[in-house]
Amino acid sequence: MNFEIEHSDNNSKARAGFITTSHGVVKTPIFMPVGTQGTVKAVTPRTLKNEINASIILSNTYHLYLRPGTQILEKAGGLHNFMNWDETILTDSGGYQVYSLTHLRKLKDDGVEFRSHLDGSKHFFTPEKVIQIQRKIGSDIMMPLDECTPYPCDYDYAKKSKDLTSRWALLNKEAFEISNPLYGYEQALFGIVQGSVYKDLRKSSAEDLTALNFDGYSIGGLAVGEPTNIMYDIVDFTTNILPEEKPRYLMGVGRPENILEAIQRGIDMFDCVMPTRNARNAYLFTSNGVISMRNAIYKDDFQPVDENCNCYTCRNFSRAYLRHLFLSREILALELASIHNLSFYLNLVYEARKQILNDSYSEWKNEIINKLSINIKTIKEG
Amino acid sequence: MNFEIEHSDNNSKARAGFITTSHGVVKTPIFMPVGTQGTVKAVTPRTLKNEINASIILSNTYHLYLRPGTQILEKAGGLHNFMNWDETILTDSGGYQVYSLTHLRKLKDDGVEFRSHLDGSKHFFTPEKVIQIQRKIGSDIMMPLDECTPYPCDYDYAKKSKDLTSRWALLNKEAFEISNPLYGYEQALFGIVQGSVYKDLRKSSAEDLTALNFDGYSIGGLAVGEPTNIMYDIVDFTTNILPEEKPRYLMGVGRPENILEAIQRGIDMFDCVMPTRNARNAYLFTSNGVISMRNAIYKDDFQPVDENCNCYTCRNFSRAYLRHLFLSREILALELASIHNLSFYLNLVYEARKQILNDSYSEWKNEIINKLSINIKTIKEG
Numbered sequence: 001m002n003f004e005i006e007h008s009d010n011n012s013k014a015r016a017g018f019i020t021t022s023h024g025v026v027k028t029p030i031f032m033p034v035g036t037q038g039t040v041k042a043v044t045p046r047t048l049k050n051e052i053n054a055s056i057i058l059s060n061t062y063h064l065y066l067r068p069g070t071q072i073l074e075k076a077g078g079l080h081n082f083m084n085w086d087e088t089i090l091t092d093s094g095g096y097q098v099y100s101l102t103h104l105r106k107l108k109d110d111g112v113e114f115r116s117h118l119d120g121s122k123h124f125f126t127p128e129k130v131i132q133i134q135r136k137i138g139s140d141i142m143m144p145l146d147e148c149t150p151y152p153c154d155y156d157y158a159k160k161s162k163d164l165t166s167r168w169a170l171l172n173k174e175a176f177e178i179s180n181p182l183y184g185y186e187q188a189l190f191g192i193v194q195g196s197v198y199k200d201l202r203k204s205s206a207e208d209l210t211a212l213n214f215d216g217y218s219i220g221g222l223a224v225g226e227p228t229n230i231m232y233d234i235v236d237f238t239t240n241i242l243p244e245e246k247p248r249y250l251m252g253v254g255r256p257e258n259i260l261e262a263i264q265r266g267i268d269m270f271d272c273v274m275p276t277r278n279a280r281n282a283y284l285f286t287s288n289g290v291i292s293m294r295n296a297i298y299k300d301d302f303q304p305v306d307e308n309c310n311c312y313t314c315r316n317f318s319r320a321y322l323r324h325l326f327l328s329r330e331i332l333a334l335e336l337a338s339i340h341n342l343s344f345y346l347n348l349v350y351e352a353r354k355q356i357l358n359d360s361y362s363e364w365k366n367e368i369i370n371k372l373s374i375n376i377k378t379i380k381e382g
Numbered sequence: 383m384n385f386e387i388e389h390s391d392n393n394s395k396a397r398a399g400f401i402t403t404s405h406g407v408v409k410t411p412i413f414m415p416v417g418t419q420g421t422v423k424a425v426t427p428r429t430l431k432n433e434i435n436a437s438i439i440l441s442n443t444y445h446l447y448l449r450p451g452t453q454i455l456e457k458a459g460g461l462h463n464f465m466n467w468d469e470t471i472l473t474d475s476g477g478y479q480v481y482s483l484t485h486l487r488k489l490k491d492d493g494v495e496f497r498s499h500l501d502g503s504k505h506f507f508t509p510e511k512v513i514q515i516q517r518k519i520g521s522d523i524m525m526p527l528d529e530c531t532p533y534p535c536d537y538d539y540a541k542k543s544k545d546l547t548s549r550w551a552l553l554n555k556e557a558f559e560i561s562n563p564l565y566g567y568e569q570a571l572f573g574i575v576q577g578s579v580y581k582d583l584r585k586s587s588a589e590d591l592t593a594l595n596f597d598g599y600s601i602g603g604l605a606v607g608e609p610t611n612i613m614y615d616i617v618d619f620t621t622n623i624l625p626e627e628k629p630r631y632l633m634g635v636g637r638p639e640n641i642l643e644a645i646q647r648g649i650d651m652f653d654c655v656m657p658t659r660n661a662r663n664a665y666l667f668t669s670n671g672v673i674s675m676r677n678a679i680y681k682d683d684f685q686p687v688d689e690n691c692n693c694y695t696c697r698n699f700s701r702a703y704l705r706h707l708f709l710s711r712e713i714l715a716l717e718l719a720s721i722h723n724l725s726f727y728l729n730l731v732y733e734a735r736k737q738i739l740n741d742s743y744s745e746w747k748n749e750i751i752n753k754l755s756i757n758i759k760t761i762k763e764g
Contacts, residue, residue: 038706042713046694068681068706075682076702084698299450300457312428316466320458324420324450331424331716 001141001188001215003028003247009361013239013266016356019216019247021088021140022185023080024055028247028268029352031259031345032058032090034276037067038083041276042331042338045085051312052342053350055087058271061133061143062094062101065123066116070136078138078183090271091139092251093130093172093192096148096220107147109164127171131179131189138183143218144172146192151225158196165194166208173212188215190249196221197230199237206241216247219267223253232261239266256285256348257369263352264365275345279337282326285344288371291319293337298323311343312336383523383570383597385410385629391743395621395648398738401598401629403470403522404567405462406437410629410650411734413641413727414440414472416658419449420465423658424713424720427467433694434724435732437469440653443515443525444476444483447505448498452518460520460565472653473521474633475512475554475574478530478602489529491546509553513561513571520565525600526554528574533607540578547576548590555594570597572631578603579612581619588623598629601649605635614643621648638667638730639751645734646747657727661719664708667726670753673701675719680705693725694718 002020009015019026033040033048035057040048048054059079064070068082076082079089098105098114105114111126127145134142146165149158169191176189191209195201209217219238222231235250242248249269250262259270275285282293286306291298293305304314305322313322313336325333348368355364384402391397401408415422415430417439422430430436441461446452450464458464461471480487480496487496493508509527516524528547531540551573558571573591577583591599601620604613617632624630631651632644641652657667664675668688673680675687686696687704695704695718707715730750737746 037710037712038703039710039712039714042717044694044714044717045698067710068702072682072702072706076684076700082700082703082706084703300454302458312426316427318458318464320450320454321420321464321466324454324464328419328421328449330419330421331713332421332426334713335424335426335717 001186003216003245005245007357009356010359011362012264013236014263014352014356014361015266015268016353017247017268019056019088019268021188023086023088023140026055026088027350027353029259029263029349029356030056030269031349032056032269032271033342033345034058034271034273035083035085036060036273037063038079040338040342042280042334043276043342045083047312047339048085048342049087052339053346054342056090057085057087058090058092059137059139060094060097061091061130061137062097064091064137065094065133066118070133073138074136074182078136080138088141089137089139090141091134091137091143093143093145094125094133095130095145096252098125099148111145127168128175131172131175135179135182135187138181138185139187140185141188141190141216142176143190144169144192146194146220148224149194149196149221151196153196155198158198158201162195162201162205165192166205169209169212173214190214190216190218192218192220192251193238193242194221197226197234199234202234202238203241206238210241210243214246216249216269217242218249218251220251222250223258228258231258232265235262235267236265256345256372259345259349260352260365260369263349263356264362270349275341276338279341280334282333282337284322284337285341287368289373293319293322293326293333295323305340306344309340309343309347311340313340313343383568385598385627387627389739391738392741393744394646395618396645396734396738396743397648397650398735399629399650401438401470401650403570405468405470405522408437408470409732409735411641411645411731411738412438412651413731414438414651414653415724415727416440416653416655417465417467418442418655419445420461422720422724424662424716425658425724427465429694429721430467430724431469434721435728436724438472439467439469440472440474441519441521442476442479443473443512443519444479446473446519447476447515448500452515455520456518456564460518462520470523471519471521472523473516473519473525475525475527476507476515477512477527478634480507481530493527509550510557513554513557517561517564517569520563520567521569522567523570523572523598524558525572526551526574528576528602530606531576531578531603533578535578537580537583540576540580540583544577544583544587547574548587551591551594555596572596572598572600574600574602574633575620575624576603579608579616581616584616584620585623588620592623592625596628598631598651599624600631600633602633604632605640610640613640614647617644617649618647638727638754641727641731642734642747642751645731645738646744652731657723658720661723662716664715664719666704666719667723669750671755675701675704675708675715677705687722688726691722691725691729693722695722695725
């Protein structure tokens with residue numbers, strides 16, 4: 001994996017760059033559609049690539065490990081083959097899902113024991129194990145096992161947890177170094193900065209990780225319920241410590257305005273279920289705010305969802321038709337809405353990139369956030 | 383609408399022809415994917431046209447009348463515009479749904495009163511009304527209001543019902559003659575032959591209708607539970623009476639082998655929910671019979687669904703992946719399975735057409751039916 005900064009904005013910390021992996025070039029800043037179970041929900045890989053212009057997706061180690069299982073993925077020659085996605089794939093470590101989805105989990109010094117949310121079966125994830133699993137998945141960018149602290153989180157717990165994540169980071173890195181990719185192409189490994197909302201912990205975590213020289217750095221433990229200004233402050237603080245020359249990934253973020261504010265603070269990569277999940281709930285992003293496609297005001301509105309959008313859905317279908325499909329519980333509603341929301345997110349980061357190259361990012365961002373925020377309160381959280 | 387027979391098979395009653403409507407040319411024999419609520423379930427119109435090669439779809443007057451309603455369709459400029467389908471559309475009359483879906487229906491001499499399956503609201507369909515509705519839908523080929531008798535059906539009821547359908551046929555035709563299309567292109571009207579399993583009634587029905595000179599003739603009241611050999615016999619008998627030079631449509635049929643047998647007996651057009659409904663239930667048609675995609679034997683089967691199929695699904699995805707998607711309840715499973723099953727049906731009728739042109743239809747049909755029947759018993763009825 002290679003990361004190159006094409007241009008840094010003159011008036012902010014925003015950067016426009018390229019991540020080159022064995023499966024292609026990812027222009028940053030980038031949004032990664034979420035393909036939890038080896039499919040970005042309701043969208044074919046062809047549409048994802050050619051229509052939505054996604055260059056990288058995120059998939060979930062925890063889910064893939066449980067189903068279809070690493071044995072199937074290995075026989076398939078990895079996840080790219082299995083799901084027919086020939087662009088870049090990033091996988092999380094499964095740590096976040098272990099904390100959020102499973103019951104009866106036990107955090108131990110050498111890993112985490114948990115029961116499957118599917119069948120209750122018992123499993124144990126260690127730093128070594130999640131590297132082995134991700135070798136079998138064959139993702140281009142792997143994540144290490146970490147502990148994601150909740151919000152609020154007291155200082156003592158946050159410190160202990162940060163120390164554990166740092167110890168695991170070393171074990172993750174060692175497991176990565178001594179293992180080889182299975183499918184003939186390189187895989188990269190990021191580190192994950194933790195430390196909750198405490199700057200000294202974030203600093204220490206970032207220093208622990210950079211000492212291990214990962215291929216990139218994720219910021220975890222944010223977007224877990226803390227006030228937005230705290231999130232922005234921690235992001236700003238952390239990107240000041242992380243090395244310039246490595247990509248930075250803010251995990252699980254977020255709303256369009258969160259993404260734009262984080263880009264300004266030096267973040268290059270994002271993922272969130274918000275565009276796809278909201279789409280399935282009939283909430284569509286537009287350049288003038290979010291609209292609920294079930295609303296009766298759209299029953300005879302023959303405009304596209306967003307007049308400024310050129311996606312397949314907006315080029316070919318009206319709000320009235322989408323509303324009809326949602327009310328009729330038609331599967332096509334979910335497809336068309338997902339295509340639009342993902343296109344909206346990708347168009348947003350591609351436009352952000354242009355503005356960075358043009359040194360006009362900050363003014364553009366302020367203008368666009370004002371528009372976007374109009375109905376943003378009405379949407380469901382991702 | 384124009385119908386032209388390109389070639390009649392030398393060894394059977396099978397015909398290869400063209401139906402030309404205001405929206406394109408339909409090569410016959412043809413299968414029409416069902417788009418009940420203004421969408422062929424789980425498939426975008428682009429995929430339906432470019433990938434599945436559908437040239438005509440069927441939509442349902444009853445459903446569209448109740449939702450989104452004719453007012454919306456009229457404002458949209460008709461169903462083609464509303465759903466973004468620029469190929470041919472045929473609509474049924476709504477009669478069948480009134481009998482099968484609604485409760486509290488009352489058959490009267492001048493029409494049928496029913497309550498909506500959506501909200502219980504009361505409605506009345508007459509021959510004139512269903513023509514008016516279909517004018518607003520703007521379908522290229524319209525169906526008249528008829529009564530579809532169940533099976534079994536005693537002779538006296540079948541006779542009375544056939545007489546009613548014949549009287550209504552005249553009213554349908556008159557309503558058609560005195561009304562005009564709303565969107566600047568011609569619409570055609572078919573007649574529907576009824577008469578249950580009684581040949582004298584079928585003969586009389588066919589004669590009543592041909593006297594009215596419809597643009598084509600449907601055979602209704604079959605595939606309602608009667609033994610297959612009776613269905614074939616009635617089809618064979620009825621096509622002998624219907625005029626050569628008009629297209630013939632066997633409504634609601636059916637399984638692949640039913641379609642092939644009916645083609646041999648002179649039928650040109652078919653519709654059935656079977657390919658799409660079975661797809662959503664994980665039953666996939668292959669040239670070697672039907673397979674249940676949830677079956678554990680496919681968990682590490684990396685072959686395509688059907689090695690002889692060149693559809694998007696078979697070109698790009700394995701049985702193992704489809705099984706994973708079905709077990710994971712992913713929407714993409716429904717899309718990919720629907721694409722395959724519809725492609726299977728369309729490929730089947732296009733291949734039938736080639737065989738007719740080659741005067742080899744009967745031998746080919748016998749061979750293919752043997753293969754198709756292998757697991758056909760295991761599939762769910764459409």
